[in-house]
Amino acid sequence: MCGIVGYIGKRNAYQILIQGLHRLEYRGYDSSGVAMIAENGEMNIYKAKGKVDALEHYASNKDLSGNIGIAHTRWATHGEPNDVNAHPHFSQSRNLALVHNGTIENYSVLKEALSQQGYEFVSETDTEVVVQLIEYIMQTNACSLFEAVREAAKQVVGAYAIAVIEKSNPDRIIAARQSSPLVIGVGEDDFFLASDATPIIEYTNKVVYLNDGEIAVIDRTEGLNVYDINSNDESQICITELKMSIEELEKGGYPHFMLKEIFEQPKTLTDCISGRISADGSQIVLSGVIEHKEKFLNANRVIIVACGTSWHAALIGKHLIEDFCRIPVEVAYASEFRYCNPVVREGDVLIALSQSGETADTLAALELAKSRGAFVFGICNVIGSSIPRATHSGCYIHVGPEIGVASTKAFTGQVTVLAMMALLVGQMKGLVSDEKLQKVASDIRRVPALIQKIFEMNDKIENLAKIFTYAHNFLYLGRGYNFPSALEGALKLKEISYIHAEGYPAAEMKHGTIALIDNDMPSVVIAIKDNVYEKTVSNIQQVKARGGKVVAIVTEGDEIVASLADYVLEVPEISECLTPLLTAIPMQLLAYYIAVNKGRNVDQPRNLAKSVTVE
Ligand code: F6R
Numbered sequence: 001m002c003g004i005v006g007y008i009g010k011r012n013a014y015q016i017l018i019q020g021l022h023r024l025e026y027r028g029y030d031s032s033g034v035a036m037i038a039e040n041g042e043m044n045i046y047k048a049k050g051k052v053d054a055l056e057h058y059a060s061n062k063d064l065s066g067n068i069g070i071a072h073t074r075w076a077t078h079g080e081p082n083d084v085n086a087h088p089h090f091s092q093s094r095n096l097a098l099v100h101n102g103t104i105e106n107y108s109v110l111k112e113a114l115s116q117q118g119y120e121f122v123s124e125t126d127t128e129v130v131v132q133l134i135e136y137i138m139q140t141n142a143c144s145l146f147e148a149v150r151e152a153a154k155q156v157v158g159a160y161a162i163a164v165i166e167k168s169n170p171d172r173i174i175a176a177r178q179s180s181p182l183v184i185g186v187g188e189d190d191f192f193l194a195s196d197a198t199p200i201i202e203y204t205n206k207v208v209y210l211n212d213g214e215i216a217v218i219d220r221t222e223g224l225n226v227y228d229i230n231s232n233d234e235s236q237i238c239i240t241e242l243k244m245s246i247e248e249l250e251k252g253g254y255p256h257f258m259l260k261e262i263f264e265q266p267k268t269l270t271d272c273i274s275g276r277i278s279a280d281g282s283q284i285v286l287s288g289v290i291e292h293k294e295k296f297l298n299a300n301r302v303i304i305v306a307c308g309t310s311w312h313a314a315l316i317g318k319h320l321i322e323d324f325c326r327i328p329v330e331v332a333y334a335s336e337f338r339y340c341n342p343v344v345r346e347g348d349v350l351i352a353l354s355q356s357g358e359t360a361d362t363l364a365a366l367e368l369a370k371s372r373g374a375f376v377f378g379i380c381n382v383i384g385s386s387i388p389r390a391t392h393s394g395c396y397i398h399v400g401p402e403i404g405v406a407s408t409k410a411f412t413g414q415v416t417v418l419a420m421m422a423l424l425v426g427q428m429k430g431l432v433s434d435e436k437l438q439k440v441a442s443d444i445r446r447v448p449a450l451i452q453k454i455f456e457m458n459d460k461i462e463n464l465a466k467i468f469t470y471a472h473n474f475l476y477l478g479r480g481y482n483f484p485s486a487l488e489g490a491l492k493l494k495e496i497s498y499i500h501a502e503g504y505p506a507a508e509m510k511h512g513t514i515a516l517i518d519n520d521m522p523s524v525v526i527a528i529k530d531n532v533y534e535k536t537v538s539n540i541q542q543v544k545a546r547g548g549k550v551v552a553i554v555t556e557g558d559e560i561v562a563s564l565a566d567y568v569l570e571v572p573e574i575s576e577c578l579t580p581l582l583t584a585i586p587m588q589l590l591a592y593y594i595a596v597n598k599g600r601n602v603d604q605p606r607n608l609a610k611s612v613t614v615e
Pocket of ligand 1: 307308309310311353354355356357358359362405406407408491495611612
C-alpha cells in the first residue's frame with residue numbers, strides 16, 4: 001500500500017523515478033509525486049492527483065534535472081486523495097522532502113506539539129508530521145539529517161517506510177523502516193530504493209532488504225551504511241541476488257495484467273510444482289516442511305491466517321490438511337485473529353498465507369502466534385518479503401510477480417502448495433498410502449495441461465459475459481472443496497466489476513438467501529461430480545424453480561446438469577481435492593470479461609491496492 005521509489009547516482013533521476021512509480025502503481029494509485037534536487041540546487045516537488053500519467057503530464061514542462069530524488073504513489077489513509085495530500089511532503093523551511101508508506105498512529109499528538117512550536121501544516125496527512133518533526137529535531141539539536149531521522153523514528157508510533165532528502169546536502173538519501181517494506185538496489189555507481197524490487201530489477205539484481213528498526217544512509221561517495229535505530233550499531237549488509245526477469249513485469253501483449261496472469265497459470269503452476277513432485281508422482285519434496293518434520297508430526301492443530309483471496313485459499317487448505325493429515329485446522333481472518341486474544345500454544349503450527357508477504361494484519365497475526373510459542377510457517381509469493389523473513393520456515397509459491405490487483409495465479413499457486421503440503425504431511429504421518437499419494441500428486445502434475453484445456457472455452461466465456469454485464473447482483477454457490485471457490489468467484493466479480501456478488505454454501509442457501517432469487521439474480525453454481533453432486537443438482541433445481549438463471553460449472557460430459565442449467569462451463573475430471581484449481585479458471589475469466597464490458601479499470605480497481613500494508 002503506497003509505493004516508494006528513490007534514486008541517487010549519475011543518471012537523471014526523474015526517468016528512473018517515474019518508471020519506478022509505474023511499476024509500483026499496483027500498490028496505490030490515487031495520487032503521486034516526485035521530489036528532486038535540480039542542477040541549480042533547488043529542490044522541486046511535483047505532485048498530481050490520479051495516476052502516474054497525470055503526474056507525468058503535470059511535470060512535463062518543469063525542471064526535471066537532477067540525479068537524486070524520491071517519489072511516491074499513494075493509497076490514501078489520512079486525508080482525501082488530492083494534490084496537497086500527495087507525497088512527497090516538504091518540511092517548513094523546504095529544506096527536506098519526505099515520502100512515507102504506512103500509518104503514524106500518534107500523529108495528532110505530534111502535530112499538536114509541533115504546532116505549538118510554530119510549525120504550520122498544509123496537508124491532512126500523518127506524513128507531513130514526520131518531516132516537520134525531523135526538521136524540528138535538526139534545528140533544536142543542531143544535528144545531521146541522519147541523527148534527526150533516527151531520533152524521529154524513536155518518537156513516532158506506527159508503521160513506516162520513509163525516505164528523506166535534504167536540499168542542503170544533495171549527496172544523501174536517508175531511509176528507515178518499521179513494519180513497511182523497503183528494498184535498496186545496489187548498482188555499479190548508483191543506488192535505488194523502492195517498496196519492492198520491481199522498480200529496481202531493470203537496473204541491478206543486487207538488493208539489500210532493510211529490516212524493521214533499521215535506518216540506511218545512502219551516500220554518493222561513502223556508499224550504503226545501515227544502522228539499528230535504537231542502538232545505533234552498524235548492521236551487517238547482506239546483498240541478495242534477485243532472479244526476477246523484466247519480462248515478468250510487462251504485459252506481454254495482453255491488454256491487462258490480470259488476463260496475462262490468468263493465462264499464465266499453466267506455466268506458473270508448472271514452476272510452482274517444479275522439483276517438488278517426482279516424475280512418477282511417488283514423492284513430494286518441500287524442504288521447508290521436511291526440515292521441520294517434527295513440528296508437523298506433533299502438531300496439536302494448525303491455524304491458517306490470511307486475508308481476502310488468500311483466506312479463501314486457506315479454507316481450501318483446511319479441507320486438504322484435515323482430509324490428508326487428520327489434524328484439526330482453524331482458519332482465521334488475520335485482522336480478527338490479532339485482536340481476539342486467540343488461544344495459541346506451543347505445539348500449534350500457524351501458517352501465514354500471503355501473496356505479497358507484506359499484509360500488515362497477517363504479519364501481526366504471525367508475530368502474535370510466534371510470541372505465544374507457535375511454530376510459524378509462511379506460504380508466500382514475493383521472495384524476501386516481510387512474512388517469509390519473520391517465520392521459522394516456509395515455502396514460496398513461485399508464481400512470479402502478480403501485478404493485477406485482483407489475485408488469480410497466486411490463488412492457484414497457494415492451493416497447489418497447500419495440496420502438496422497436506423499430502424506430504426499425511427504421508428509422513430502414515431495416513432496417506434503410496435497409491436493415494438501417487439494418484440493425487442500425479443493429478444497435481446496434470447493441472448497445468450488441464451487449465452490449458454479450459455482456456456479453449458475462453459470465447460464462450462467472453463460471450464457469456466455479454467449476457468450478464470448488466471446484472472446488479474450475483475450469487476455464487478458451491479459445496480465442500482468448492483465452497484471457498486464460490487467465495488473467491490464472488491470476490492473476483494465484486495472487486496473488478498463492482499457488481500454485488502455473494503458466495504454461499506449451496507445447501508445453506510435455502511435457509512434465507514433463496515429469498516433473493518428471481519429472474520434478475522443469476523447464480524454461478526459449481527456442480528462438479530464430487531461426493532455431494534446429487535445434492536448440488538437439487539440446489540440447482542431449487543434456483544430454477546424460482547425463476548433464477550444458472551451458470552453451472554460442471555465436470556466434462558455432465559448431461560444432467562446441462563439439461564437443468566441455462567449455461568454450462570465444463571472442466572476436466574480430476575481428484576476432488578484439486579477441483580478448486582480448475583473451477584477457479586472460468587470464474588476468473590467471467591469476472592474479467594464482465595469488468596472489461598463495463599469499462600472498468602481491471603488492473604487497478606477503485607479503492608483497492610495490491611499490498612495492504614496498513615491496518
Ligand atoms: C483479492 C486480493 C486480496 C488479497 C488480500 C491479501 O483479489 O488480491 O483480497 O488476497 O489483500 O493479500 P496477500 O495475499 O498479499 O496477503
